[in-house]
Amino acid sequence: MKKQTKQQVFLLGVTFAAFFSIAVLFFALYFVARDGLGVISWEFISAMPRQRMTAGGIWPAVAGTVYVSALTMGFAVPLAVFTAIYLNEYASKGWVVRMIRLAIRNLAGVPSIVYGLFGLGLFVSTLRLGHSLLAAALTLAVMALPLIVSASEEALKSIPDSFREGSFALGATRWQTVRYQVLPLAIPGMITGSVLALARIAGETAPIILTGAAYFYPLIPQSVSEQFMALPYHLYILATQHEQVQLVRPLAYGTALVLLMLVLSMSLGAILVRSHVRRKRDW
Amino acid sequence: MKSVHHGFHWTAAKDRLIAVLLLLVALLTVVFLMLILGFLITRSFPALKEVGLWEFLAGSRWMPSSRTPGYGASRMIYGSFMVAAGALALPVPWGLAIAIYISELAPKPVREVLKPALETLAIFPSVVLGFVGLVLLAPWIARVFDLAHGLTALTGVIMLSIMALPTIVSIAEDAIGSVPQEYREASYALGANKMETILQVVIPAARSGITASIMLGFGRAIGETMTLLMVAGNALSLPVTRVWGVPIPDFLRSVRTLTATIAIEGLDVPWGSLHYHALFVIGTILFTFTFVINLLTDWVLHRWRVED
Numbered sequence: 001m002k003k004q005t006k007q008q009v010f011l012l013g014v015t016f017a018a019f020f021s022i023a024v025l026f027f028a029l030y031f032v033a034r035d036g037l038g039v040i041s042w043e044f045i046s047a048m049p050r051q052r053m054t055a056g057g058i059w060p061a062v063a064g065t066v067y068v069s070a071l072t073m074g075f076a077v078p079l080a081v082f083t084a085i086y087l088n089e090y091a092s093k094g095w096v097v098r099m100i101r102l103a104i105r106n107l108a109g110v111p112s113i114v115y116g117l118f119g120l121g122l123f124v125s126t127l128r129l130g131h132s133l134l135a136a137a138l139t140l141a142v143m144a145l146p147l148i149v150s151a152s153e154e155a156l157k158s159i160p161d162s163f164r165e166g167s168f169a170l171g172a173t174r175w176q177t178v179r180y181q182v183l184p185l186a187i188p189g190m191i192t193g194s195v196l197a198l199a200r201i202a203g204e205t206a207p208i209i210l211t212g213a214a215y216f217y218p219l220i221p222q223s224v225s226e227q228f229m230a231l232p233y234h235l236y237i238l239a240t241q242h243e244q245v246q247l248v249r250p251l252a253y254g255t256a257l258v259l260l261m262l263v264l265s266m267s268l269g270a271i272l273v274r275s276h277v278r279r280k281r282d283w
Numbered sequence: 284m285k286s287v288h289h290g291f292h293w294t295a296a297k298d299r300l301i302a303v304l305l306l307l308v309a310l311l312t313v314v315f316l317m318l319i320l321g322f323l324i325t326r327s328f329p330a331l332k333e334v335g336l337w338e339f340l341a342g343s344r345w346m347p348s349s350r351t352p353g354y355g356a357s358r359m360i361y362g363s364f365m366v367a368a369g370a371l372a373l374p375v376p377w378g379l380a381i382a383i384y385i386s387e388l389a390p391k392p393v394r395e396v397l398k399p400a401l402e403t404l405a406i407f408p409s410v411v412l413g414f415v416g417l418v419l420l421a422p423w424i425a426r427v428f429d430l431a432h433g434l435t436a437l438t439g440v441i442m443l444s445i446m447a448l449p450t451i452v453s454i455a456e457d458a459i460g461s462v463p464q465e466y467r468e469a470s471y472a473l474g475a476n477k478m479e480t481i482l483q484v485v486i487p488a489a490r491s492g493i494t495a496s497i498m499l500g501f502g503r504a505i506g507e508t509m510t511l512l513m514v515a516g517n518a519l520s521l522p523v524t525r526v527w528g529v530p531i532p533d534f535l536r537s538v539r540t541l542t543a544t545i546a547i548e549g550l551d552v553p554w555g556s557l558h559y560h561a562l563f564v565i566g567t568i569l570f571t572f573t574f575v576i577n578l579l580t581d582w583v584l585h586r587w588r589v590e591d
Contacts, residue, residue, distance in 0.1 A: 007478040014388065017380035021452075022400050024445060028407070028415055079308055086305035096306075102581070103313040109499075109577045110319060110570060111506025113542045117549065117566040121322040125554050142315050149312070173298040196406070203408025206508040206542070210549045232410040232509075239414050240513055249418070256414050260407075267406045271399045 029260070036257030039250050045258065048218045053238065054248055058255055063220045064133075064213070064228035065262070069202045071137035071224065072144055077194050079141075080148035084190075087149070088156040089178050108146035115143045116210035124211055134224040136212035144201050151193020155186040188277045195270040199263045205232040215241070231259040323567040330354070330560035339564050345519055347548065347558040354561050358521050360568065362538040365522065366436055366511060367504035369534060370443035375497055377444075378451035379486075382496075385452070386460040387481055405449035413513030416442040421514055428535055434516035436538040442510045447500040454499060458492020459485060495580045502576040506569065508542040517543050541569050 047057030083100075091097040119139030129135040159182050167177040205213075214227040215237060221228045238252035239245070331339075334354045342355020381401070385394055420441060421433030462485050470480040486493070516537025524533035545562050552559045 003476065007476050010478045010482075011388065014380045014384045017377055018384035018389070018397060021377070021381055021404070021448065022397065025400055025404050028412070028445075031415060031419060032411065079311060082305055082308040083312060086302075086309040090302050090305055091309075096310075100309050100312055103316040105581070106574060106577050107312060107316055107319075109502055109506070109573045111508065111542055111573060113508040113545045113549075114319070114323070114506070114566050114570050114573075117545055117563060118319045118322055120549065121326050121563070122318060142319075145312060145315065173294055175298045175301045176294075196402075199406050203406070203410065205408070205410045206546055209546060232408055235410050235414060236509065236513065239410075239417055252414065256411050260411055263406060263408055264403060267403060268399075271402065275395070275399075 029264075032253065032256050032260055035250070036253040039254030040257060044254055049216070053216065053242060053251070054244060058231070058234060058251075058258065060218050060220060061229040061231045061234040061255070062258065062262075065202055065231045065259075067221060068133055068137050068140065068208065068212075068228060068230060069198055071133060072140040072201055073194065073198055075138060075141035076144040076148055076197075080145050080194075081152050081190060083145075083149050084152035084156060085178060085183075088153050089174065089182065104146045104149055107142070108150075110143075112143065112204060112206040113210075115139055116207040118142070119207060119211040130225065131212045131214075131227050132225045133212055133221050133228050136208045136228070137224070139207050139211045140201050140204060143204070143207060144197050147197040147200065148194050151197065152186070152190045155189025155193060156182060158189060159185050188273070192270040192274040192277070195266050199266040199270070202266070203232055203259060203263045205230075205236055209233060231255060231262070235259060320570070323563055323570055326560055326563035327567045328560070330557055330564050333557060334561070336564075339561075339568070343521070345544075347561055352557070354564075356541070356544075356565055356568065358519060359539055359541045359544050359565070361521065362436075362515075363505055363540040363542070363569075363572075365532045365534075366439050366443060366515065366538060366540060367501055369436065369440040369532075370447055370504040371497065371501060373441075373444040374448045374451050374500060378448050378496070378500070379455055379493065381448075381452045382455035382459055383481055383486075386456050387477075387485065401449045401452055404445065405453075407446075409446065409507060409509040410513070412442050412446060413510040416510060416514040430535060432516070434514055434537055435535050436515060436522055436532070437534040439511045439515035439538065440534060442514055443504050443507055446507060446510065447504050450503050451496045451500040454496035455489070455493050458489040458496065461492070462488045491584055491586070495584050498576055498580045498583065502573050502580075505572055505576070506542060508540075508546050511538075511540050512543045512546050515540065515543070517547065541565050545569075 044057045045062060046059050048059055050056035083104075087097065087100065091100075116139065119135055119142075123129050123135035123138050124131060127135075129138075163181050163185070164177050167181045168174075172180070208230055212227055213230045213233040215233075217227050217229050219226075235252060235255045238248045238255055242248050338354055339356050340360070341357055342353060343357050344353030344355045345358065346353040381397075385397055389397060416438055417434075421435075421438050423433065424430065424435060424438050425433035466484050466488055467480050470484040475483070517539045518537035519539050520536065522533045522536035522538045523530045524536075525531075545565055548558070549562055552562060
């Protein structure tokens, strides 16, 4: 084969590979939407499940997922943002920082089901929180921590050093610089990063199975010590664990689509805001 | 003058206090990692004392609720590795091709669509992918290979491939993108064309990052739970077939991974029972694998960067 032809084939193959990945994404979306759209109605989203989950809606699962995600973010975001501030604005090179970074990288690599086991051991049994919203949210928060720390650090890193130097030159202390110069500019990036992490956390199943998600609990939790239903776990049950798997298949499609729309609208929103902020930035 | 002096000290003290507080918060990440490790080890200990580590690693009989219980996890370890290794076959070349396209070829507008699309794929809930695999891929696999059901290691491998892809692309793309532009220019100046430059200059220069991306993809695959739980069948048999007397992995059989075992049994297990502690042993084994993969990845990145 001629050198030129070889190159053509190579470049074509590489391009095809890239577009094929988009095709896979859209195919998965289309497939879930095709059979899910017909099921979704206001009633499906807002009603309780009835007749052993073969009829009715998924409202408790929607509410449970919203509650547990919100609680998780409440725990994780402040810790993650302060950690990122320390790492990017305060820390100097040394073994302490190396250790913190190593810990963050390893937390990011821990399998989700191991987080579940950890949550079961620490929050559910040792701290006696039981299978509950609180135990599940704390477990998910530890899991979300590395995601939000790296997103927040990214946001802080994108602020040029000249902003800090200008502030120091005017006599501001480090905290004043961070508080009044760096943070206000970094907040949009931190928010988008947190929303992306939230989208990922909302779709997690493995950690909450062992720490608080209920097979069937047709109530809206009134306190953090109650169990809860969650969309991902509900989908898992409808797809594989229900006694009449074929009968509830349409409900499974509907649940999958609601979960996907929830997660994708969050991530799409975050991605759009991020690119808008990047384009508007004039430094 | 005195009050100004005093005020100055107060601000400095406050600043130092804030620095210490921030450090303490940051150290929480280390505390959490230690807690995870500590819990896994201390909760494993009763089972290790009673059964012995060797039985867990080498034994092949896993029957925790039998009257004569067995705690051999070797088949699950094998299953995890088989599926994770299989899940590299497709995404490594595929992901590498995407990374090359994004950083070397794509026009800016295309890149700005592709990267978010891959990010979206990364955020796809694993339970939804498992569901798609269950209702779409599994029946297809059963038909094509003429099997009783399509819940096989192959089904798991294909779904895992889709999950590992974004991890591999994003890290490989970082590595390829950070190869200095001068390398490419020097290659063109010597008469190489675009393909030769990419394959013989850019890829070798990015090898540490590419290796890291493959290792992290493997780590991701080892730790994946829901997708495999839903599509891989979870049978405890050893998925091996013999070709001319040589045992090779059989991807058309059902397989049970370490992660699926914890998810299946962790829900009903009585706290404090031997079975409960045995699941923590499984968790510790999993944690060890991913921890070692992370350390190796760090080492690969660090070592080769220093060389360059």
